[in-house]
Amino acid sequence: MMRTMKPQSSPFTVPSWLKWSFIIIGALFFLSGALAVWMYVSINKDLHTGEEAAREMALNQTEIATVEKVSIYHGKSKVHIVKGKTQGGKEGLVFIDLSKNEILNEQMNQEIIAxxxxxxxxxxxxxxxxxxxxxxxxxxxxxxxxxxxxxxxxxxxxxxxxxxxxxxxxxxxxxxxx
Known part of the structure; x- marks a missing residue:
């Protein structure tokens, strides 16, 4: 009579269904992380669109010599607000509508409450x-x-x-x- 040997299994062998479950979960985790990073970069890029153009417009077309900050206000239209200083060191504000490519208002050398x-x-x-x-x-x-x-x-x-x-x-x- 022939003896059949029982197949030996290594204690480190994992059933195939468990292996595939980990692979699928890992792939989903990786894809969701990649999607989150892509969304963050895309949204952040949209938030700061036009800041450089507003900075250049303020420097070239107004008394502002140095720009401290560019912010965006969403009212009836999107308005870029450039805060900076003139050559004389006085603070100034420039309100720019980039969609019309025009300076809406300049506040230079005026009393602006902090x-x-x-x-x-x-x-x-x-x-x-x-x-x-x-x-x-x-x-x-x-x-x-x-x-x-x-x-x-x-x-x-x-x-x-x-x-x-x-x-x-x-x-x-x-x-x-x-």
Whole structure:
């Protein structure tokens, strides 16, 4: 009688279904990571589109000699805001609409209230509010500051001020869902 030998298996042998499960999960993990990186790069590129063109336009067509910061405000249209200094060292702001390739407004050598001063003034008027953000904007053909906050009635508020600190005649308050 012939003896049949039992096949020996190595303790490191993994069943094929488990091996394929790990391969598929690894491939899905890799693909989702690649998609996340691609989305991040794509979105970030869109956020900063036009900043260099706005910087060049401000340097070439205005008194600004050095650019400190370029920000973007999304109002009726996309407005690039270039903050910089003149040759004399005075601060200036340039509001540019790149879609029309025009400078909307220049604020050079004028009294512009600092963001911290405006925030302190606003805080005195709205003590129970939760501050969110302050940024430069452009509304109704005028440069403005936009302050966002949550008021005492739990509304998300966009409040606008002129660059000298006076309240602008525009305010939006949105009721938040609980």
């Amino acid at each position: 963001e911290q001063q405006l925030k302190q003034s606003w805080r005195a008027d709205c003590q129970n509010c939760i501050y969110k953000n302050i940024q430069l904007g452009y509304e109704e053909e005028q440069p403005v500051y936009e302050i966002t906050y949550v008021d005492s009635q739990n509304r998300y508020v966009f409040d606008y001020f002129n660059l000298n600190g006076e309240r602008f005649n525009q305010r939006f308050a949105f009721k938040q869902n609980q």
